[in-house]
Amino acid sequence: MIKVTGLKKHFGDLEVLKGIDQHIKPGEKVVIIGPSGSGKSTFLRSLNRMNDRVATVNGKIWFHGLDVNKPNINVYELRKNIGMVFQRPNPFPKSIRENIVYALKADGHKDRAELDRVVEESLRAAALWDEVKDKLDKSALALSGGQQQRLCIARALAVKPEILLLDEPASALDPVSTSKLEDTLKQLRSKYTMIMVTHNMQQASRISDYTAFFHLGHAIEYNSTAEIFTNPKGKITENYIQGSFG
Numbered sequence: 628m629i630k631v632t633g634l635k636k637h638f639g640d641l642e643v644l645k646g647i648d649q650h651i652k653p654g655e656k657v658v659i660i661g662p663s664g665s666g667k668s669t670f671l672r673s674l675n676r677m678n679d680r681v682a683t684v685n686g687k688i689w690f691h692g693l694d695v696n697k698p699n700i701n702v703y704e705l706r707k708n709i710g711m712v713f714q715r716p717n718p719f720p721k722s723i724r725e726n727i728v729y730a731l732k733a734d735g736h737k738d739r740a741e742l743d744r745v746v747e748e749s750l751r752a753a754a755l756w757d758e759v760k761d762k763l764d765k766s767a768l769a770l771s772g773g774q775q776q777r778l779c780i781a782r783a784l785a786v787k788p789e790i791l792l793l794d795e796p797a798s799a800l801d802p803v804s805t806s807k808l809e810d811t812l813k814q815l816r817s818k819y820t821m822i823m824v825t826h827n828m829q830q831a832s833r834i835s836d837y838t839a840f841f842h843l844g845h846a847i848e849y850n851s852t853a854e855i856f857t858n859p860k861g862k863i864t865e866n867y868i869q870g871s872f873g
């Protein structure tokens with residue numbers, strides 16, 4: 628589904644990704660771990676071209692055989708297929724309902740019943756429906772941080788992506804909200820391919836099948852999550868997992 632070969636990325640003179648190879652099959656749940664500054668966010672953002680204005684790219688990223696960095700691809704469509712959730716919840720300053728249907732409306736969908744259906748379906752999928760069903764026309768900004776983050780997930784789901792990219796989605800949340808967000812992610816596991824950056828090892832082990840360990844722009848180790856956590860091959864991976872740096 629996603630095939631990355633020899634991916635290098637520069638911000639000016641700074642080489643942030645130094646040759647990443649990665650193969651992700653449909654349905655796989657992958658987490659990326661590693662110290663701050665190792666290029667995890669940059670990698671994730673490369674997949675749906677969120678940083679192509681500021682970075683130089685070498686190497687290839689294929690999505691279903693499509694060269695993601697080809698100049699003439701439809702980046703808007705790409706981002707619908709590869710949805711993204713960021714570290715800080717970033718709902719639009721609009722109602723809950725408008726957040727969900729924003730992209731659909733932009734694409735010309737007008738049928739109220741259809742839009743209502745998508746609102747309910749997306750909010751249910753993000754495990755937020757019961758908390759907000761009576762206030763869909765209230766501002767999204769009035770929700771708690773954890774609810775806003777689940778709303779951002781629902782917003783991404785509304786356009787039926789194949790892949791969800793999540794960049795430390797719980798890093799700004801308190802423990803209770805984090806556990807609700809994890810319930811949401813567990814609920815989504817069966818339906819989506821997910822690639823998530825996290826610093827939380829418990830979260831990584833609960834949600835992922837595979838783990839990639841990034842260090843200084845290299846994907847040092849890639850293996851099943853169980854294997855990486857119990858039997859890491861490299862000393863640096865082992866040190867990181869034991870919490871000695873990061």
Ligand code: ADP
Nearest residue numbers: 638643661662663664665666667668669670681
């Ligand atoms: P991580 O997510 O693993 O913490 P990042 O991918 O955010 O790492 O950053 C990797 C390196 O790239 C860091 O040194 C960071 O300062 C640099 N970097 C990230 N984004 C930009 C940018 N837009 N412009 C310049 N440098 C950047």
Ligand code: MG
Nearest residue numbers: 667668669824
């Ligand atoms: Mg990051």
